[in-house]
Amino acid sequence: MAEKAKKKDEELEEKDRQEGEQKAAPKKGLPINIIIIGILAVCLAGGGLFVWKSGLMSKFSGKDKAKTEETENTKETEGGSGEIGSIYELETFIVNLSGDSGNHYLKVKVSLEMNSAKLNLEIEKRLPQFRDSILTLLSSKTVEDVKTLEGKAQIRAEIMTMLNQYLKTGKISNVYFGDFIVQ
16 A cells, blocks of 8 residues: 555656646747737837828928928019918809710809009909900819819919919919819
8 A cells, every 4th residue: 555655646746747847848939029029010110101101201301391491482582472462353253164964064263362462453454364264264174174182273273374474564373262163
């Protein structure tokens, strides 16, 4: 019996030793340091992407300052000081848009910003020319032309260029749309 008890004790000691070795053995898998470094790398990459997409990078790199100075210099050479000039409001224009269906309309309220208040008299004298030019330009546009922001900006630029060709005493510095309804 003493031998049986001795054998059981030895077996229990052997089991305890094996369990202790298993506990002491290093775990297989990724160490916690690698996991933390991976998470930090993903966070930094996401933050960098956000800064790049939002345009914050140009503010810190000085490129934004160069652009601001360039636009201020352009305004000064054009005679503007960054302030809004005199505004001349034209009446509302309603035109059929060109296209296959022919049942789309555009309603636009146009206002002109002038670089000189003296330009009011010349605009009033040339109002029939302005009206005709704007109506012709707007009716040549399609629905696709006027739907996008780029299309509206192009229409603004075309109106300004076209109307400035008629003027002698000053220039139109900007065109504003009060209403812009496509139906």
